[in-house]
Amino acid sequence: MALSHLAPPTWSVLQPLSGAEALDAGLPYLPATPATTSWGRLPSDADAPVMSVEPGTTVVVDTVSHEGILEDQGGDPVAFFGRHGIAAHDVLSDAITIASSGTHDLTGGPHVVTGPIEVRGAQPGDLIAVHMGPLTPRTHYGIVSSRHHRGLLPGTFPAEGPVTSVFCLLDEPGTDQVRATLPLRPGDAERPIRFPLQPFLGTVGVATPGERRHSVPPGPHGGNLDIRLLVTGTTLYLPVQVPGAGVYVGDPHFAQGNGEIALTALEAPLRATLTLDLIPADQARARFGSVAGPFAVTPEFLVPTGLDEDLDVAVARCGENAVALLGAAFGVHPEIAYAYLSAATDFEISQVVDLVKGSHAMIRLSDFAALGRELAR
Incomplete structure (x- = not known):
């Protein structure tokens, strides 16, 4: 079941290698491609890094949302978003490519993560500090889905069919505070609910030893933490698990309430500017204990x-x-x-x-x- 029926605003999208002043500043840029992403499982020590940087480096990373590309949504983002009034040229080309790549490990979760990024010199016992810079929406739309009868109210939602995907649009650009909108009821575009954006990365983690982990459960490695405070200006500290750390990011959100009760929040792609610092083990213990x-x-x-x-x-x-x-x-x-x-x-x-x-x-x-x-x- 899909819920939408709101008129699209006049936004432009951030396609790969487009827009974003950070790209013009010469920062290392990591696009989301089938070769630079993992879909369903998280990187392990067996995965070669797709980028290698010195500690303290600022990088620009494109992320792709799983919403709109998943198999239960048809696996065709042009068709899926087209049903919500989104023109084909406003669908991200990297989302289209990943959706058709056949790289989804169906034994894992739904998430697409970009990485791993090697932080040179990182060793187990150290901390990686991920400083969140600008987190820029790449589209003017996103999805909140309920599926698998696995949210807070699994006996009630989704109410009709195996998945409900609620389509959300952003306000027109140039307004004082851009907000997300969704209809009060299906088909009721005249009375939208409007709520503020708070872009953040739901998944930020480091590679682990052994087999590649399922993308859903978080752990000491970070991963799918879904902490809505991980916005621009926040630093996340992660204990290094394997040499080089293997940092990855994904599960981008435009907004989320604490709890994320419907299984997902407002899922939508972001371009993330991140600074990756390394805190050696002795300094980490002195500053933060055990x-x-x-x-x-x-x-x-x-x-x-x-x-x-x-x-x-x-x-x-x-x-x-x-x-x-x-x-x-x-x-x-x-x-x-x-x-x-x-x-x-x-x-x-x-x-x-x-x-x-x-x-x-x-x-x-x-x-x-x-x-x-x-x-x-």
């Missing part, structure tokens, strides 16, 4: 995470990591950290739909300003 799993720093918050198939355990692990981070970063005694977190910190549900559930905490950095010790990013 925190397990990915964590992030935004301009406002320190963001530990917790991951587990059981949401209660995921939240508990997030709490353990929060206590450990406060001790390592600011010297807070564990009992005081535990009390502070209860009094002053929000523990959020990142997502409940990725087999392994996620929680993240939002620790205000301003609360520690009086210590005179800033958390360097």
